Structure formats: structure tokens, C-alpha cells
Amino acid sequence: MSDTPPPLLEVTGLTKRFGGLVAAKDIGFxxxxxxxxxxxxxxxxxxxxxxxxxxxxxxxxxxxxxxxxTNVAGxxxxxxxxxxxxxxxxxxxxxxxxxxxxxIKLALLPDSLLRLAVQPHVEEQARAIAEQxxxxxxxxxxxxxxxxxxxxxxxxxxxxARDPKVVLIDEPFAGxxxxxxxxFSELIDQFRREGRAVLLVDHNVKSVARLVDRILAMYLGExxxxxxxxxxxxxxxxxxxxxxxxxxIHARPELDAVPGEPLLxxxxxxxxxxxxxxxxxxxxxxxxxxxxxxxxxNGAGKTTLFNAISGLVPYGGEIRWQGAALAGRSAxxxxxxxxxxxxxxxxxxxxxxxxxxxDLGGQRLAHxxxxxxxxxxxxxxxxxxxxxxxxxxTLSGGEQQMLAIARALMMQPKLLILDEPTLGLAPVILExxxxxxxxxxxxxxxxxxxxxxxxxxxxPHADRIYLLxxxxxxxxxxxxxxxAEMGSGYL
Amino acid sequence: MPKILRSPLPLVLLALVIIGGVAxxxxxxxxxxxxxxxxxFGVFAMSWDLLFGFAGEVNFGxxxxxxxxxxxAGLLNNAGWPLPLCIVGGAVIAVIGGxxxxxxxLRLRGPYFGLVTLVAVLLLLDFIVIFAAQTxxxxxxxxxxxxxxxxxxxxxxxxxxxxxxxAILFGLSRSALGLILQATGQDRVEAQALGFNVTKHKVAAFxxxxxxxxxxxxxxxxxxxxxSVDQMVDLSIAVxxxxxxxxxxxxxxxxxxxxxxxxxxxxxxxxxxxxxxxxVVSGVALxxxxxxxxxxxxxxxxxxxxx
Numbered sequence: 001m002s003d004t005p006p007p008l009l010e011v012t013g014l015t016k017r018f019g020g021l022v023a024a025k026d027i028g029f030x031x032x033x034x035x036x037x038x039x040x041x042x043x044x045x046x047x048x049x050x051x052x053x054x055x056x057x058x059x060x061x062x063x064x065x066x067x068x069x070t071n072v073a074g075x076x077x078x079x080x081x082x083x084x085x086x087x088x089x090x091x092x093x094x095x096x097x098x099x100x101x102x103x104i105k106l107a108l109l110p111d112s113l114l115r116l117a118v119q120p121h122v123e124e125q126a127r128a129i130a131e132q133x134x135x136x137x138x139x140x141x142x143x144x145x146x147x148x149x150x151x152x153x154x155x156x157x158x159x160x161a162r163d164p165k166v167v168l169i170d171e172p173f174a175g176x177x178x179x180x181x182x183x184f185s186e187l188i189d190q191f192r193r194e195g196r197a198v199l200l201v202d203h204n205v206k207s208v209a210r211l212v213d214r215i216l217a218m219y220l221g222e223x224x225x226x227x228x229x230x231x232x233x234x235x236x237x238x239x240x241x242x243x244x245x246x247x248x249i250h251a252r253p254e255l256d257a258v259p260g261e262p263l264l265x266x267x268x269x270x271x272x273x274x275x276x277x278x279x280x281x282x283x284x285x286x287x288x289x290x291x292x293x294x295x296x297x298n299g300a301g302k303t304t305l306f307n308a309i310s311g312l313v314p315y316g317g318e319i320r321w322q323g324a325a326l327a328g329r330s331a332x333x334x335x336x337x338x339x340x341x342x343x344x345x346x347x348x349x350x351x352x353x354x355x356x357x358x359d360l361g362g363q364r365l366a367h368x369x370x371x372x373x374x375x376x377x378x379x380x381x382x383x384x385x386x387x388x389x390x391x392x393x394t395l396s397g398g399e400q401q402m403l404a405i406a407r408a409l410m411m412q413p414k415l416l417i418l419d420e421p422t423l424g425l426a427p428v429i430l431e432x433x434x435x436x437x438x439x440x441x442x443x444x445x446x447x448x449x450x451x452x453x454x455x456x457x458x459x460p461h462a463d464r465i466y467l468l469x470x471x472x473x474x475x476x477x478x479x480x481x482x483x484a485e486m487g488s489g490y491l
Numbered sequence: 492m493p494k495i496l497r498s499p500l501p502l503v504l505l506a507l508v509i510i511g512g513v514a515x516x517x518x519x520x521x522x523x524x525x526x527x528x529x530x531x532f533g534v535f536a537m538s539w540d541l542l543f544g545f546a547g548e549v550n551f552g553x554x555x556x557x558x559x560x561x562x563x564a565g566l567l568n569n570a571g572w573p574l575p576l577c578i579v580g581g582a583v584i585a586v587i588g589g590x591x592x593x594x595x596x597l598r599l600r601g602p603y604f605g606l607v608t609l610v611a612v613l614l615l616l617d618f619i620v621i622f623a624a625q626t627x628x629x630x631x632x633x634x635x636x637x638x639x640x641x642x643x644x645x646x647x648x649x650x651x652x653x654x655x656x657x658a659i660l661f662g663l664s665r666s667a668l669g670l671i672l673q674a675t676g677q678d679r680v681e682a683q684a685l686g687f688n689v690t691k692h693k694v695a696a697f698x699x700x701x702x703x704x705x706x707x708x709x710x711x712x713x714x715x716x717x718x719s720v721d722q723m724v725d726l727s728i729a730v731x732x733x734x735x736x737x738x739x740x741x742x743x744x745x746x747x748x749x750x751x752x753x754x755x756x757x758x759x760x761x762x763x764x765x766x767x768x769x770x771v772v773s774g775v776a777l778x779x780x781x782x783x784x785x786x787x788x789x790x791x792x793x794x795x796x797x798x
Contacts, residue, residue: 057680077683086684093678097742098670106674107685109667113695116666162686 006069007032008197009054009085009166014063014073016049023049025221026063031166031197036188038208038229039201041218042241042298042453050218051168051201055087056080067166078111086164090171092155094143101126101139103154107161126161133157133187148275149180156187166197173207173470174299177277185211203297205233217241250441251479252463255290261323262287263447264309264339264415269317271304278304279315280471286415286449291441293450293458293479296468302451303344305468306417309449310334310341321415336364338414344423344451346404350393354384354403357392361410370410377406380436398429402436409446418450422457430457437461459483500792504745511650515643523646527714529755530649534656534707536735536747538700541660543733544742545669546696547676548597552608553704553732555592558615558724560585560705565632565718566625574636578709585705586698593697597690609726616724631719638713645714652710653748656703661744663699672696673742738776740786749788750776 007030014027024046031037041047052058054065056077065073072080094103104126105118130136133153138146143154159167172188173181188211191198202208205215209229217225217238225235232238262285271279279301286292294302308315311331319326326334335341349357358377362370378385381402387395392403401421408416422430434457440446441461452458458465465482467475475482515523539553564581572580596607619626626632639645663669675682675689682689712718722728732747735754739746754772761768783790 055684057684076688077680078686078688081684081686089681089684093681095670095673095677098673102670106670109671109687111671111687111691113668113691116663116668118667158685 007066008068009199010064010066011050011054012064012066014050014053014065015061016046016053016058017061022221024053024218027216027218027223028063029216029226031199033165033195033197034192035214036192036198036200036212038205038212038215039199039218040203040205040208040215040232041224042203045218046221047201047218048170049221051087051170051199054080054166054199055085055168081162081164082111084163084165085168086159086162086166087168088155088159088170088172090174092143092151094151094154096142096144099140099142100135100146100150100154101130103143104129104135104157104161107158129157129160132190133160134183146275148277149176149183151275152176152180152184153187156184164196166199167191168199168201170201171299172200172202174276181207203299205229205238209233250460252290253478255463256287258287261320263322264449265318265320266305266309267318267320269305269308269315269319271301271308271313271315273304277471279308281317282468282471282473284466284473284476286447288414288447289445290463291437291448291450291461292464292466293452293462294466294468295452295455295458295482297453300468301471302468303419306341306343306419306449306451309339309417335411338412339417340408340411340413340415341417342404342408342419342421344419346400348392348400348404348407351391353389353391354395355388357403357407358384358410361407365410365412373410373412377409380409380439381406383432396429398432401429401433405433405436413446415447415449418448420451420453422452422454430454433457434460455482508654511654512647514650515646520642523642525756525759526752527642527646527649528711529752530653530748531707531711531714532732532735532751532755533653533748534703535732536739536751537657537660537744538703538707539732540736540741540744540747541664541672541696542700543736544744545664545672545676546693547673548693548697549602549605550608550697550700551605551726551729551733552592552612553700554724554726554729555608555611555615556585556589556701556704557708557711557728558612558619558718558720559588559701560708561712561718561723562619562626562632563705564709565634565712568634568636568713569625569632574638574713577636578706578713581709581712582702582705585701585708589697589701589705590694593694597693597697612724612726612729616720619720619724627718629720631717631721633717634712636713637716638710648710649714652707656707657745657748660699660703664742664744668692668695734773734776734780736786737784738779738786740789740792743786743788743792746786746788750786 009031012028014024016024027050029037039047039050049058053060056075060073063073064071067083067085070083072083095106105122108122108125109118127139130139133156135150135153135157138150143151169188172184176184188198200208200212212229214227215229215232216223217232219241224237224241225232264286266282266284269279269282282305294305296302304313307313309319311326311329311334321337321339349360358374362373365373383399384403384406387399392400395403405418405421421433438461450458450461459479459482462479464478465476466473514526535553535557539550542548542550560581563584564577567577567580568574592608592611596604599607620628638648671687671692675687675692679689708723711723731754735750736747738753739748739750757772758768761771779787
């Protein structure tokens with residue numbers, strides 16, 4: 001064992017708190033030169049916090065971060081960078097007025113106020129790095145004219161320019177096509193061959209499985225598993241986190257069996273964010289009275305899909321509602337026509353009371369109708385009755401979510417879109433929310449489109465499921481088949 | 492061959508320097524006086540652009556730095572110091588004051604930095620009024636010495652200083668420091684992750700800005716024979732400097748000179764129409780800012796592919 005090299009990066013007992021929230025708790029791992037570690041976990045698991053803390057962007061509350069034996073925990077970011085840790089951010093903001101070459105040169109400059117002239121070897125070095133990451137043909141272009149994949153390459157080039165011993169990469173493949181993913185895998189593999197230590201941060205095991213030597217899985221700030229990709233995928237805790245425990249299913253297949261045009265019909269919808277493909281040829285339909293779930297990890301494109309339906313982002317393809325195309329309608333007109341979205345971010349009016357938030361939702365209803373609707377909703381979410389006079393900002397996360405749903409229902413939607421209602425909620429709240437949805441399903445004829453990464457929550461309420469992965473629908477079917485077929489594939 | 496030599500810019504600049512340098516031969520004294528003031532204003536604008544255009548920090552208090560230079564030099568002159576030493580002294584005071592302001596202020600994010608610089612101007616104004624016995628208060632402070640009694644010589648002083656300041660500031664903006672400042676202005680975290688001490692570079696930019704503002708303020712004082720609140724410290728002057736930069740083109744350094752000449756010259760030329768002159772000049776500046784947010788020079792210099 002004596003000939004194994006010492007670890008380049010050794011993290012022990014790393015803890016980071018934001019106020020009362022423990023974002024990372026006692027996290028530890030080592031990465032040797034030429035090794036790739038995958039750090040995975042669902043949204044909010046703390047993996048990005050760990051990465052940002054290593055880079056010094058956040059200061060740890062406890063623990064050590066040793067780079068070749070030197071503890072760099074708590075150092076300012078620029079010193080950590082000079083010491084040999086580089087980071088590839090997910091979102092790049094290059095200098096738009098400078099060329100690609102100049103952007104790379106920037107990363108090669110010394111941190112000095114006195115050396116004003118760019119040294120001659122910098123130019124050559126920058127060109128060599130550009131060749132290495134495949135930017136050789138676009139050296140004199142400016143970033144705004146480049147395709148998305150080239151912007152990601154530029155980020156890689158900048159990190160590489162610092163010749164880091166340790167490279168942190170945030171969601172290496174987000175927004176890339178399959179072909180581009182292969183090229184980037186090759187680039188990352190090259191880091192390994194050059195003897196660098198690499199940390200890949202991603203949502204799921206699958207996308208990084210082929211590349212990594214080991215995986216560390218996190219959930220709610222804690223380490224839940226560590227080992228090879230296969231071991232982590234087989235791990236009971238990981239499976240529970242991603243798939244949940246026992247799944248009850250109450251699908252009503254007969255609802256989709258009725259003939260005629262569905263209530264909502266989405267055909268081949270494409271959405272581009274700048275140069276990143278957020279949705280690719282997505283087709284799905286929802287019939288009257290159905291509960292349909294779109295499951296997918298964070299970043300898969302669920303919110304984008306809902307925003308396209310609500311008329312908040314431009315799209316290609318067709319979205320039909322009650323037999324007529326929605327294209328060209330304003331978001332307000334779509335909402336008045338019965339499609340109401342309850343967004344992931346909740347968007348409550350924090351300084352208004354619970355009652356006022358509900359009344360704002362019911363603005364267009366006649367007075368007695370409004371009172372009746374409100375009464376019904378307070379039956380559905382009894383906790384809101386107790387909180388009626390309280391300001392929305394002071395509610396707990398779960399109560400805020402219930403208020404957001406209740407406010408959306410005040411608008412008497414024909415189709416209710418729920419985007420990630422479970423985000424950041426404790427299990428006991430999930431149960432209350434789940435009961436409310438069950439009641440909605442059994443006592444009303446409302447149609448619901450639910451976006452979730454928590455499959456345990458989504459399945460019991462779903463008649464049908466669509467699985468969204470990297471901007472595409474990769475699977476569709478009823479809830480029962482999903483549990484049987486997709487179990488491991490979802491990880 | 493380096494790209495810069497292939498573009499017509501150096502030739503155009505050289506021609507402008509020659510035309511500007513021989514102006515006293517063919518331009519009458521009235522205009523020489525106007526341009527003299529415009530040139531000092533141009534240095535204010537270029538110094539401000541280094542902070543705003545490159546480091547991305549909106550300094551609402553350029554007149555704080557100018558006022559420190561002007562009043563610092565004036566007080567020293569009244570204490571019997573010779574004129575050249577007074578200018579050096581004014582510059583030193585401006586740099587010390589600027590750094591003393593920047594170090595704590597740069598810890599703040601977003602609009603708070605701008606607000607602190609704004610408050611600094613108000614404090615300086617209060618200070619000048621409270622110590623009216625020494626500073627002359629709102630009336631202004633007379634200084635015993637002047638740069639020169641000759642209009643042409645005064646013009647050359649201003650023009651020479653403009654050219655030197657312009658060359659240095661433009662050079663800095665194109666140097667490694669300019670690139671690093673732009674990176675820190677655009678994405679602080681990423682610049683740090685690339686190993687740059689963001690605070691160090693921003694404080695340096697503030698000190699350089701203060702140095703040129705302070706010298707220009709001191710020289711303007713010795714040109715006019717008085718340091719005055721209305722012309723060097725008042726917030727409306729700060730606003731005019733900002734307009735000059737945005738009008739001429741932010742992130743170009745030289746655009747500020749263009750904007751300053753426009754503001755000062757037309758304000759003067761339109762004087763016959765009375766109070767309306769400021770209104771017309773501001774109106775034109777507003778239209779340029781609305782339709783060419785990159786400013787005149789910014790538009791001219793922009794790469795063709797983005798136009």
C-alpha cells in the first residue's frame with residue numbers, strides 16, 4: 001500500500017450551516033491524483049454547498065479541507081485558487097467584449113498590480129489550451145456568438161489555464177446534447193490522465209457513472225452512501241431517497257381511454273434558453289379529470305415545460321388547450337382560461353395575510369362565490385384557518401405551500417399545475433399535502449398536472465406518468481408500470 | 492502584426508492630438524477657455540470610467556475625489572506652499588481619501604457602495620461649509636497662485652495633462668489590470684476562482700481614479716484661481732461626469748473626453764438661449780443614452796458582428 005500516492009484533496013468533518021439550516025453535516029472524503037469522485041444528491045442535498053465551501057466561496061463552520069496536506073479551509077477564494085484548486089461553473093459569464101483567446105489569457109494572468117504587460121508566453125499557452133479543449137477554430141470569436149457547448153469548453157479552458165491540481169466541476173453535462181456529452185467526458189477523462197484530482201457534482205448517478213471511480217451520495221446535508229457507481233445505485237438508502245419507500249398506486253386508466261381531443265395536448269414542444277436546449281420534442285396530453293405526473297430530476301426541464309404551457313417562455317411546436325392552440329396568448333389570458341400554475345417558488349405575497357393572499361386569488365369571483373370557495377379550501381387545509389390573520393412570510397414552509405395551492409385553487413382552475421410542491425418539506429408535511437391531494441382527487445373533478453422529483457409523492461396521485469430526462473420525455477405509461485419498470489433506471 | 496496597429500484608431504488619435512496641440516494658433520481665446528475647462532472635465536470622466544466601466548462599481552462621488560484634490564491643493568497654497576507642491580499634495584490627499592473610502596465601502600454589495608460614495612460627497616460639502624473660515628464655504632476659496640496668465644499656456648497645460656492622463660488610463664484599461672478589472676466587475680466569484688484578489692484590484696482602480704481626479708481638481712483650481720463648491724464638489728457636477736461617460740461610451744475611457752467636450756462646449760454655445768441651454772444639452776444626452784446605451788464611441792468601436 002505504500003506506493004499509493006497520498007490524496008491530493010482530503011476533506012474531513014466539513015460542516016456548513018446557513019442560519020438554522022445545516023446544509024452540509026460532517027462530510028468527509030479523499031481524492032487522489034488521477035481519480036474522479038462523483039458527488040451526487042437531489043436538489044437541496046448540500047452537494048453544491050460542499051463544492052462552494054472547498055472553493056472558499058462559502059466559509060465552513062467546521063472541518064478541514066487539505067490540499068496536499070495544507071489546510072485551506074476558510075481561506076479566501078483567490079488564495080485557494082492560487083494554491084491549486086480550480087472550478088468549472090455551470091453557468092458561464094465570459095467577458096463578452098473580449099475574444100475567446102483573450103478570455104483564456106485572462107485566466108493565465110498573475111494576480112499582480114505591477115505586471116501590466118501580458119507576457120509573451122501567455123499567448124502561446126492560451127492557444128495550446130484552446131486547442132486542447134477544442135476551441136482552436138473560434139479563437140478570435142466573441143463569446144456571444146458561440147454555441148452553448150463552446151461556452152462550456154471556454155469554462156473548461158479557463159479552469160485548465162490555472163493548471164489546477166484539483167478540479168471541481170458543477171453539473172458537467174447540463175444542457176449538452178448526447179454527442180457533446182461524449183466529448184466532455186473525454187475532456188474530463190483527460191484531466192484524470194494528467195494526474196489531477198476531479199470532483200464531479202451532479203444530480204444523479206447515471207450521468208456520471210461511466211466516468212467516476214467512486215461516488216459519494218448526499219441527502220439533506222448528510223452522507224448517505226459511498227462506493228462504486230453500482231454499489232451506490234444498489235444502496236438501500238439511496239434508493240429510498242430517489243424512489244421513496246413503499247409506493248401505493250391508485251391509477252384510474254379509464255380516464256385516458258375516452259375518445260376525442262384531450263383537454264391539454266402538447267405536441268413536439270422545443271424550448272431553448274439562449275443556446276441550451278431546455279426541452280426537446282416534448283409531447284404529452286392530459287384528459288379532463290386526470291392526475292398526470294411529470295417526474296424528473298432537477299434540471300430535467302419540468303419547470304420549463306410548465307412555463308411554456310402558462311405562456312411564460314417562447315416555444316416551438318404546439319400546445320393545444322380545449323382544442324385550440326395557445327400560441328400567441330398572453331400569460332394572463334391563459335390563466336383566465338383555466339390553466340393555473342402553482343410555481344415551485346410559491347410566489348406568495350409575503351407581507352399580506354393568509355386571508356388576503358386567498359382573496360387576491362379569488363378576485364374575479366363574485367362575492368358569495370368567493371366566500372364559498374374560501375370556505376371549501378379552509379376545510380381542505382384546516383391549518384390555514386388558524387393562520388388566517390398571519391402574514392404569509394411568517395408561515396412554515398409546508399404552510400406556505402398549502403397556501404400557494406389554496407390560492408391557485410381560489411381561481412377555480414380547470415387545470416392545476418403543481419410544480420415541485422414537496423421541495424424542501426419535511427416528511428410529516430408531505431403526508432398532509434398528500435392527503436389534501438387525495439381529497440381533491442376523490443371529491444372534485446379537477447385536472448392536475450404535477451411536476452415532481454420525489455417519486456414516492458408523485459406515484460400515489462398519478463393516473464399516468466411521464467419521465468422527463470435531459471429535456472426529453474424518455475418514458476410514459478401508467479403508475480403501476482412505472483414502479484415495476486423504472487425503479488433502477490431513474491437513479 | 493498586432494491588431495491595434497491595423498486599425499485606424501492610433502492615426503485618428505494622433506491627428507486629434509496634433510490638431511488639439513496647435514489649436515491656440517487658430518482658435519480664439521474664448522474657445523480656448525472653454526476647451527481648457529472641458530479637458531479637465533474629460534480627465535474627471537476618464538477617471539470615473541475606469542471605476543464604472545471596468546471595475547463595475549458605480550461611484551456616485553467622483554466629486555468627492557475632485558474636491559479633495561482641489562481644496563487640498565488650495566489650502567496648501569494658502570498656507571504658503573509653492574504651486575507644483577500643492578498639486579502633488581492635493582493628489583496625495585485625494586488618493587488617501589479615496590482609498591480610505593474605498594476599503595470599507597467595497598465590502599458592501601450592489602447599490603450600497605454607490606450610496607456610501609454619495610454620502611461621502613455630502614460630508615465633504617458639509618465640511619467645506621462648516622469650516623467656511625478656511626475654505627470660503629459656498630463662495631469658494633481664492634488661491635494666491637495661478638498656473639499662468641496666458642490663455643494659450645493654460646490651454647496647453649490642460650491639453651498636455653489630458654493627453655498624458657488619457658494615454659495612461661487608456662493603456663491601463665488595455666493592460667492586464669483592465670482585463671482583470673472587467674472580470675471582477677462582471678463576475679466577482681468567478682474572478683476569485685481564477686485566483687484574483689478582487690479587493691486589491693478594485694482598491695487599486697479607486698486609487699488611480701482618485702489620483703487623476705485629484706490632480707485635475709487641483710489644476711482646475713489654479714486655472715480658475717478659486718476652488719469652488721459649485722464647479723467641483725456639487726452633486727450636479729457628479730451627474731454631469733456620469734452623463735459625459737455614458738454619452739461618450741462607457742468602457743472606452745476616451746469616450747468620456749468626447750462626452751465632456753460635448754457637454755461643456757454646447758452648454759456654452761447655447762448660452763444665448765438662456766436657461767434653456769442646459770435643458771437642450773441634457774435632452775440630447777438623454778436621447779443618445781436611450782437609443783445608444785453604449786454611447787457614441789462605444790457604438791463606433793463595437794465589433795461589426797454585434798452591431
